[in-house]
Amino acid sequence: MNPELVASGAEADETTVLLASPRSWCAGVRMAIETVERALEQAGGSPVYVRRQIVHNRTVVEDLASRGVIFVDELASIPDDAHEATVVFSAHGVSPAVATEADRRGLRVIDATCPLVRKVHAEARRFSEQGKTIVLIGHAGHEEAEGTMGIAPDSTVLVETVEDVAGLELAADAEVAVLTQTTLAVDETTAVVHALRERFPTLAQPPSDDICYATTNRQQSAISVVSEAQVLLVIGSANSSNSQRLVELARRHDTPAYRIDGPTDLEPAWLRGVTTVGITAGASTPPDLVTQVVAALRERGPVRVIERETTTENMRFTLPRPRPARKGGRS
Numbered sequence: 001m002n003p004e005l006v007a008s009g010a011e012a013d014e015t016t017v018l019l020a021s022p023r024s025w026c027a028g029v030r031m032a033i034e035t036v037e038r039a040l041e042q043a044g045g046s047p048v049y050v051r052r053q054i055v056h057n058r059t060v061v062e063d064l065a066s067r068g069v070i071f072v073d074e075l076a077s078i079p080d081d082a083h084e085a086t087v088v089f090s091a092h093g094v095s096p097a098v099a100t101e102a103d104r105r106g107l108r109v110i111d112a113t114c115p116l117v118r119k120v121h122a123e124a125r126r127f128s129e130q131g132k133t134i135v136l137i138g139h140a141g142h143e144e145a146e147g148t149m150g151i152a153p154d155s156t157v158l159v160e161t162v163e164d165v166a167g168l169e170l171a172a173d174a175e176v177a178v179l180t181q182t183t184l185a186v187d188e189t190t191a192v193v194h195a196l197r198e199r200f201p202t203l204a205q206p207p208s209d210d211i212c213y214a215t216t217n218r219q220q221s222a223i224s225v226v227s228e229a230q231v232l233l234v235i236g237s238a239n240s241s242n243s244q245r246l247v248e249l250a251r252r253h254d255t256p257a258y259r260i261d262g263p264t265d266l267e268p269a270w271l272r273g274v275t276t277v278g279i280t281a282g283a284s285t286p287p288d289l290v291t292q293v294v295a296a297l298r299e300r301g302p303v304r305v306i307e308r309e310t311t312t313e314n315m316r317f318t319l320p321r322p323r324p325a326r327k328g329g330r331s
Contacts (some may be wrong), residue, residue: 013275014302017294018229020221020280021309024287026214028114029055031317032091035112036064038319039086049078049087051094052143054112055284056240058261075101084108084325092143093117095150103326110322116182116212117144121151123206127177128152132204133170135159137192138181142241145181165195177204182212183241183283185249186219213315214283215242219249221310222280226250229278231270232257235289236282243282250278262289263296271300 025033032054039048049070053061065071072078075098078085086108089098093113102109113121127134134156138145149156159165170176178196180189189211197203209216226232232250236243236259243259250257255278258270271277277297281290297303 014304015271015274015297015300016276017297017303017305018225018276018278019290019294019305019307020218020225020278021307022214022217022221022311022313023279023281024235024283024285024290026212026283026313027315027317028091028116028212028214029284031319032112032114033060033064035110035319036069036088039088039110039322040067040069043086047082047085049082049085050090051075051087051098052090052092053239054088054090056092056237056243057282057284057286058237059286059289060284075105075107078105078107082107086110086322088112090143091117093121093147095147095153097150098147106325108322108325111320113147114182114212115317117147119206120148120179120182120210123177123179123210124148124151124156127179127204128155130175130177130204132175132177133157135165135168135176135178135196136180137178137184137189139184139241142181144183144241148179148181159192159196162192162195165192165199168199170200172199174200175202175204176200179206180210181241182210183215183245184211185245186211186216187249187252214313215245217311217313218242218246218280218283221308222246222249222278223253224308224310225278225280226253226255226257228276229255230274230276231255232278232280233266233270233293234259234280234282235262235293236285237261240282240284243285246280246282260293263292266293266296271297 036054047070049072089111091114136158232255234243234246247257247259
């Protein structure tokens, strides 16, 4: 807890906290974390590796690392003598090239890719088989975008903005399909799709949105509080795409917003003179962190908490089964 935060609130009036709901973990994140926990339980002391961060949250990753999980950027970091070691693929998905490399190495794979990301991968295969150029709306360097582009690398191009669409070197009559990263801002993505359709009137799209239900729900719940909140606190890590989109969304609605990993990141200046605070959390953020942030606000004075629920989430995903090591690569 920041002692300056307590001091600044010594004579504070009651603060109203508007809790946006849904917030925090989604079904895909829960599934991925539980997958790693089960792998640890069943490993019997053998190492459990996770390629990249299982989900984009610092607290989750640090907790799992403290329990013995070994996080690696690439499979090449797994020792050559780790025969039939367990490796978990993160919720963001991997390209076919990564899966093939795991087979070649003889690794025991547990694929914790979110089923909604798998859906996008399936769409990429379908559009590629139809001979279409795939325009993927996403963020360069993000694991999910890299995995999706790896499905059909020779026929997929990445765009992030409307301006990127204007710069595409494709003929007006090109057969084009659009896919999106699952964690984007709904309003901004709609504008990019509109720009694509103006350039390519026959643009093909999936039968349902690629932006996942959890991302959409968290954006809608954030909108429900930003009109009243004087500031919005978004709990989530810096590399969490959906958390960053929540910050940007609030600012587009002229509400100051700050991303924090937890209560120790709170700055007194953000709350000076503020009596109504909105709080939300990205889909990879542990619910406990929300409780901790509210507790930190209570340390500066009386707090009244109001839950703003825009919808109820009941989705659950089945944990993936380990895939036996396949030595010698895929047949």
